[in-house]
Amino acid sequence: xxxxxxxxxxxxxxxxxxxxxxxxxxxxxxxxxxxxxxxxxxxxxxxxxxxxxxxxxxxxxxxxxxxxxxxxxxxxxxxxxxxxxxxxxxxxxxxxxxxxxxxxxxxxxxxxxxxxxxxxxxxxxxxxxxxxxxxxxxxxxxxxxxxxxx
Numbered sequence: 118x119x120x121x122x123x124x125x126x127x128x129x130x131x132x133x134x135x136x137x138x139x140x141x142x143x144x145x146x147x148x149x150x151x152x153x154x155x156x157x158x159x160x161x162x163x164x165x166x167x168x169x170x171x172x173x174x175x176x177x178x179x180x181x182x183x184x185x186x187x188x189x190x191x192x193x194x195x196x197x198x199x200x201x202x203x204x205x206x207x208x209x210x211x212x213x214x215x216x217x218x219x220x221x222x223x224x225x226x227x228x229x230x231x232x233x234x235x236x237x238x239x240x241x242x243x244x245x246x247x248x249x250x251x252x253x254x255x256x257x258x259x260x261x262x263x264x265x266x267x
Contacts, residue, residue, distance in 0.1 A: 146226065146229040146230045146232075147229045147232045147233060147234065147235070147237070147238055148229075149229055149235065149238055151180075151225070154180065154225050154228075154229075154238070154242070155180055157238060157239050157242040157243075158178065158180055158223050158242055158246060160239070160242075160243075161239075161242050161243040161245075161246035161247070162178065162246060164243065165247075165250065172205070172254075173250070173253060174205060174208075175216065175218045175219060176202065176218055176219040176220070176221060176253055177218045177219070177220055177221070178221050178222075178223070178246075179220060179221065179222045179223070180222070180223050180224075180225055181222050181223075181224055181225065182224070182225050182226050183224055183225070183226045183227065184196040184199065184222075184224050184227065195227050196224055196227065197223070197224055197227050197228050197241065197245045198221065198222060198223050198224060198245040198246070198248060198249040199220075199221070199222045199224070199249065200219065200220075200221050200249045200250075200252035200253060201219065201220045201221075201222075202218070202219025202220060202253065203216070203219065204252060204253060204254065204255035205253060205254055205255055206254070206255030207255065219253055221246075221249040221250065221252075221253065222249075223242065223245055223246060223249070228241050228242060228245065244266060247266055248261055248266050248267070251266060
């Protein structure tokens with residue numbers, strides 16, 4: 118876990134053998150091992166200013182291969198990341214009583230699918246991590262787009 122984050126913010130990769138899957142730079146997804154992708158997420162979390170990281174509360178970070186659209190959603194839905202939980206701005210005294218952690222999931226394959234280089238993957242992971250953490254702080258998609266983190 119990145120040293121700048123408080124305890125209780127685990128990164129839980131999907132698992133697997135860590136192979137990079139091969140493939141060409143422009144003919145498909147950028148080839149990056151699961152371990153390298155996890156390191157990119159960890160590095161993005163390390164970039165969060167310590168004073169901000171300390172204010173994050175009861176949130177877990179996960180890495181999964183892909184998003185599965187839910188019933189009623191467009192089956193072609195593609196997400197790079199997903200925040201599930203109660204934003205800090207909506208919590209009150211009842212919330213701490215046994216609430217499960219919020220969940221931020223970063224989806225590996227869609228990010229690799231849109232990137233052509235390692236630098237692009239690292240940049241996209243950083244933007245996605247910041248975007249999802251912003252939701253934890255109650256910042257809307259509209260505001261994130263205004264700020265350039267859409």
